[in-house]
Amino acid sequence: MYQATPKQSAPEPGPQAIHHEWRTAENSATYVQSKLRSMKELKPNLTLLDVGAGSGTISITFAKAIPKGLVTAIDLNPDILTRAATVADSEGVTNIKFQQADAYKLPFADETFDITHCHQVLCHLKAPWGVLREMLRVTKPGGILAAREGDLETECVWPELPGLLRFHRLAVDIIKIGGGSTNAGRQLLSWALKAGAKREQATATFGTWCYSERADKDAWAQGIIKMVGAGRVHDLALKMGLATEDELVGMGKAWQEWQETDDATLGMLHGEILIQK
Template sequence: MATPTKATTYGSKEQYIPGYTQVRHHEWRTATNSAAYLLPVLQQKAATTPNLNLLDIGCGSSTITTSLASYLPAEGKITATDISPEILIKAQAFAEKAGVESKIHFQTADIYALPFEDGAFDIVHASMVLSHLSDPVAAYKEMLRVTTPGGVVANRESDLTAWSYHPRLPGIEKFHRCHIAVHEAAKGQTTAGPRTLGWALKAGAKREDVEVGCGTWMYATAEERAIWGGSMAERIRTGGMTTKIRELNLASEEEIQEMGDAWEEWIATEDACHGSLHRGELNS
């Protein structure tokens, strides 16, 4: 397996506290459940642009990226970037397993200094990236810069404060409060979804060129509960989130244990569900 290209500009000032090992819930994401707002535009562009060039920023494990590849025309290509060389090796392996590795080039890159020429891409896509940045406007400017005139910037972000779940276990409520506090401590944006339009305008987009929509994720089946709840239980028991909780004195060891146990109880509850709210945005 070839090693993903490492960009010379690699090295962001941001810290992704959850880390790149606890991403099982990321791998549930596909173009259908996480980029449906983009698909009609992508299909339209693919029909008129035989060599369509798509940039996927913050591709992670590449589950969204690889499913986007199926919508490309025969000569179309995706450049998939992430700040983590480690996750890109996993992403490339996933693309190879899906049989679309010839359509995707992986490389490390910093969203604040994308190593691409102005107007290099017909479509620039990012999913849940700006919410982890201290300066999303600067990042959005870079996304606009590398998009060709007449091209599309597609961005999807969540509102971390807008969780809807059942049952409302005290341990999960504590987890939610800690999650928000840790995200803020990392200088992330807890209400990114509702703010993406404002960031786009500050970055130079014109209001009449931006379409804004709303979507959700829902975890309710036994498999979905195991994916989401299992990932959250793992986060609170090990890794960067737990370290930060202890560092900030946000919870006692007993409360950390309670939070992990609450997620296990939630997974085992037949009528349990968890929903989150997202904003999808197209700028053309």
Template sequence: MSTDRPERVVRDAYTHGHHASVLRSHSWRTVENSARYLVPHLHEGARVLDVGSGPGTITIDLARRVRPGTVVGIDASADVLASAAGLAESEGVANVEFAVGDAYALDFADDTFDIVHAHQVLQHLSRPVDALREFRRATKPGGVVAVRDVDYGGVFWNPVSPGLSRWLELYRSVHEWNGGEPDAGRRVKAWARAAGFSDVVATGSVWVFATELEREWWGGAWAERITESQFAAHAIESGHSNPDELRRLADAWREWAADDDGWLLMPHGEIIARV
């Protein structure tokens, strides 16, 4: 494969896309496993905006926790939002709504929300500081902006796998080609300060995949994602990979998932920024 690389394209393309393998992993997310740092700030009657709500599992969980308050989930994909609305209806959660939205230009007046939340969003934006300024605008004085993003620079696993090492190298390259920041977790505090927040509490947490079921789920999702999702299209379009290599990397994920010693950790940076 040629070592020549196209110049980085500065854009806000979502590296993962909305393939079923991506949505399955996103649908696993809840407040408990993905936004526990926010729990002390949730209260009955709060009005919450969930930016990048995806399939809506975190959004709906937030809505349950702030009743009779209301939650609005916004995302760029109308199809995903329709599924999220259907999930909320099937689970009897009526204090939540979903709408197409833009993180850089929220369709809400100043000082509208008690909490603006974004999970795994800033890493995909070429202008994360601008997005945070917009989150701040839409948050009431005394309210909070809550952000959590993964940091791929700290992802590691066992056993040693050249295939997963190459996957991580490729993932970082494609993510950057799309205009994002794969090491967002370590930067969220600095981005918030650059956006004008002076009261910022920064913490961190991890996802760990180690049990047989966890490995089968996470490894299987990535084996499918790396060959069939938008990530595969981006990897090929950008010149960073080809179909044969992507199939080999999918096999590496399956091998890791089948190994009883398999273990993988993904660190996240998170902030509570008070307005």
């Protein structure tokens, strides 16, 4: 279990964490918000499992939404959970706990949680339906499973700078080499049925990410600039021969230009699914 040191400020995030920490329940889980509110009215002490929580910004905002409930946030990476715990502490959120766990083998009994949730996790996995099956197993009868996945093949960006298009190809290559899917969003319903959900239990929708306002563009661009400059994405691109150092530098410069361009925008479709158990 990961707990933050009281009064400790959160350590500086790594390159990928900066990119991810823009995400909150408000901007990345709106499809589940109304359901969460109605469930909270009937049962204030809801239990929620966030699978693949990363540095925890979505998990923490869920915890704020259910102050009398408890959020359990899991991830396979212990280092990112250390940051998540200190971020929660710095925001004064105490109804949350962090635990290292394998999403394919959740260390919880059947029917433990009122809500199970994941965001941008399944697209990286070779057998995402296996994780959905586990999430369904630990969801209580009457509870819900919520999942949201990007559909990278629908990404559109303006202006279409060569460095931005080159980064898109790099992102596609990295996901495919890892055995993941670049069109996960459109496959969510199919994966849910393969996991054992009944069709009448599942509601599929689509949402979007849109980066057009300055603050959102700053967060997106700076996260990617740091990723191509150092860290896992940078190192993997070089190791696998997916990009040269000069190309990575060019990608960073292109994102800087995009960030500073008034008419720059970026959008992407996201598949969403709610499964009522």
